[in-house]
Amino acid sequence: PALLRPPKGASLREYQMTGLNWMVSLYNNHLNGILADEMGLGKTVQVMALIAYLMEHKSNCGPHLIIVPNAVMVNWKSELLQWLPTVRCVFYVGAREERARLFATDVAPALFNVLVTTYEFIMRDRSKLSKLDWKYIIIDEAQRLKERLQAVTR
Structure with a gap:
């Protein structure tokens, strides 16, 4: 996708293109899925390629939600x-006041x-x-969601 701007010398690898095509197929068929590549193989980049694809080829400009562990x-x-x-991104983190400001200025509108x-x-x-x-x-x-839910119910 043209919206995707790889750093100089970088590009999607063949297995990442395969992952992107699989996620596009899931999207086209209204299915959910788990991209379970090993750590360090570029799942984050594949997700960004999917977002770029959705925006460019499906006129789906969001809003899209990405939920991540704090550590990443x-x-x-x-x-x-x-x-x-x-792509206009909001990084919804910070103290309650900062999140309230982000919600009022960027999210709600x-x-x-x-x-x-x-x-x-x-x-x-x-x-x-x-x-x-x-x-x-x-x-x-x-998988951390499951762990978190189990901790909450204990």
């Missing part, structure tokens, strides 16, 4: 800004394509965030 938020931000520099947040903040602000009509939801390290 900085990496997601860096990668999104590098690979999708023209829908001035974004992608919102990235953590498990913690999606739970804290679920009453507001659940009202949005998310076009696509991506959950990084989804």
Whole structure:
């Protein structure tokens, strides 16, 4: 996709293109899926390629939601800004006041394509965030949701 701006010398590898095509097939067939490549093989980049594809070829500009563990938020931000520099991203983190400001200025008026947040903040602000009509939801390290739910029910 043209929206995808790989760093100089970088490009999607063949297995990443296969993963992208598989995710596009899931989207076209209204199915969910788990991209379970090994760590370090570029799942984040494949997801960004999917977002670029949806925006360019499906006229699906969002809003898209990406939920990530806190430990990888900085990496997601860096990668999104590098690979999708023209896509409007909101990084929904910070103190309650900062999130309230982001919600009022960017989220509620829908001035974004992608919102990235953590498990913690999606739970804290679920009453507001659940009202949005998310076009696509991506959950990084989804197995942690199960662990988190088990911890809550104990």
